[in-house]
Amino acid sequence: MASLGLAAYGYGIRYEFGIFNQKIVNGWQVEEADDWLRYGNPWEKARPEYMRPVHFYGRVEHTADGVQWVDTQVVLALPYDTPVPGYRNNVVNTMRLWSAKAPCDFNLKDFNVGGYIQAVLDRNLAENISRVLYPNDNFFEGKELRLKQEYFVVAATLQDIVRRFKSSKFGSTEFVRMDLSTLPEKVAIQLNDTHPAMAIPELMRILLDLEKLTWEKSWDIVVRTCAYTNHTVLPEALERWPIDLFQNLLPRHLQIIYEINRRHLERVAERFPGDTDRQRRMSLIEEGGQKKINMAHLCIVGSHAVNGVARIHSEIIKDTVFKDFYEMDPEKFQNKTNGITPRRWLVMSNPGLAEVIAERIGDDYIRDLDQLKELLTFVDDDSLIRDIAKVKQVGKRRTGILIN
Structure with a gap:
């Protein structure tokens, strides 16, 4: 994008350990964490002035002033910027990676009474978010940490996007309230697979709870701002998150997803009356032994464009994996063939x-x-x-x- 002269930010997590160093031991491939920051990284610059809070857990209150997400645990997102120069065109874009930091590094009270482990426990739990890419999610703890990672990068990034949008319009760095109806004209959020899918309910939360916009206006902004790139045609590889996990970790977002799904299914019923099986297939919430949220369905419903990464891939998406959604909104589906530099x-x-x-x-x-x-x-x-x-x-x- 820099070489094409397109203004862009790339957002991600600044993992302390990369994946992966590869070794061959007794004829077998063995992976080890890559301690790539051991000697520092001369290309990056910390930007503590743009640090942002990210909230987890807590509960939802309905007050006279609107919906509030309270009693949350806070993790700070510290950005590190890496310049990405274009090819001989004097254009430089930015890759901004977020590192998780605890609000308080050290609990001196615990330390003074001999609680050495507890003194740093909270810090370690917070900073585990950016410790290593994708923990093993075979166990509950792994699933929770993985979802934390996905929401962490989304929440920090959207705060940064809104901050830059507002400051560009008023020349102020303050997070002031203003009309965000023109956001889709200035900002495009491309969801790279389902990992940043939480951008859709998070942007809705910002517009509804913080900016006090109506649902209809908020949803219009979200859909016109977001687009989704699908990377897999294997249904079993698409992300699905348990409702119970969401309820505990991100209770406000679960409410928003339920409402998105309710309105979405009403639209499906109007378009295909009496087809209850289609409604079941297209629901964002998968019923069964354990209720789960289908993140790919959330991405499609909350985006104005959906693309595969090769012509044959894009056709498979329309013909099989997301056929119901293609029949519902064929104009959304596109192709963008991946390339190399x-x-x-x-x-x-x-x-x-x-x-x-x-x-x-x-x-x-x-x-x-x-x-x-x-x-x-x-x-x-x-x-x-x-x-x-x-x-x-x-x-x-x-x-x-x-x-x-």
């Missing part, structure tokens, strides 16, 4: 081949891969064939494949 996967990783190509058609193809079609005029050129063969031979010798 030739700057890394050709110019850097195979400079010899890049140079051979540039000698024939120039180096503008690095910005525009369509120019590689010009190589078709050299398909019978003996010198090009020889030069490419030499590049392949050098590469094989370098990797030890070619033995004279």
